[in-house]
Amino acid sequence: MASALIPEAIHYVVSAFLILAVIFTTIRFIRGPTVADRIVALDNITTIIIAALVYLALFYGRYIYLDVALVSVILGFIGTIVLARYLEAKHE
Amino acid sequence: MTYEIVMVISEYLGYALIILGSLFVFLGSFGLYRFPDVYCRLQASTKSVTLGAMSLSVGVGLVEINWFVKGFLIAALLLLTIPVSSSYLTRAAYKSGAPMWEGAVVDMYAKVHLEDLEREKEE
Numbered sequence: 001m002a003s004a005l006i007p008e009a010i011h012y013v014v015s016a017f018l019i020l021a022v023i024f025t026t027i028r029f030i031r032g033p034t035v036a037d038r039i040v041a042l043d044n045i046t047t048i049i050i051a052a053l054v055y056l057a058l059f060y061g062r063y064i065y066l067d068v069a070l071v072s073v074i075l076g077f078i079g080t081i082v083l084a085r086y087l088e089a090k091h092e
Numbered sequence: 093m094t095y096e097i098v099m100v101i102s103e104y105l106g107y108a109l110i111i112l113g114s115l116f117v118f119l120g121s122f123g124l125y126r127f128p129d130v131y132c133r134l135q136a137s138t139k140s141v142t143l144g145a146m147s148l149s150v151g152v153g154l155v156e157i158n159w160f161v162k163g164f165l166i167a168a169l170l171l172l173t174i175p176v177s178s179s180y181l182t183r184a185a186y187k188s189g190a191p192m193w194e195g196a197v198v199d200m201y202a203k204v205h206l207e208d209l210e211r212e213k214e215e
């Protein structure tokens with residue numbers, strides 16, 4: 001599937017990098033020895049999803065995906081803060 | 093004519109930024125996989141993945157020049173929110189007692205942490 005806005009070679013390179021990043025983060029999420037490791041991996045996956053959404057907005061030529069990414073930034077921030085509060089209160 | 097040349101230059105600059113950004117995202121995630129303890133992993137995940145996502149957003153804004161404002165806004169929001177949440181997460185990981193790597197040399201937060209614990213006991 002080709003896009004009018006992105007050359008095909010660049011599309012292959014960028015998708016390969018993003019998919020490998022998600023795979024490595026998922027391995028860390030499964031193997032992580034502590035709870036903190038898993039929360040860091042979740043935070044990382046949120047950022048990768050934001051990057052992928054911004055890239056897909058260009059690939060499909062749809063402006064609305066940028067709004068989804070913008071909301072996702074704020075939701076990821078709130079989610080990480082909530083999980084960190086849970087981790088901090090659990091051990092006191 | 094000048095306008096067209098500027099458009100072509102910004103388009104190729106945008107492609108370069110997109111490839112560079114995805115490379116940084118990949119390298120940060122590889123660091124998250126390879127590093128030995130939570131704090132090193134937080135450093136890899138926070139710094140390079142944030143830089144990669146910001147670079148990718150600005151690159152998308154440069155390729156499609158009408159979207160530049162929104163791409164730049166996403167980059168600015170990432171720059172504002174991720175350092176805050178990750179520093180909070182680091183403190184929470186320290187308080188939850190996540191172990192350091194055995195080769196770690198310095199622990200500057202230990203003194204402050206002990207003082208906090210003593211103050212809580214007095215209260």
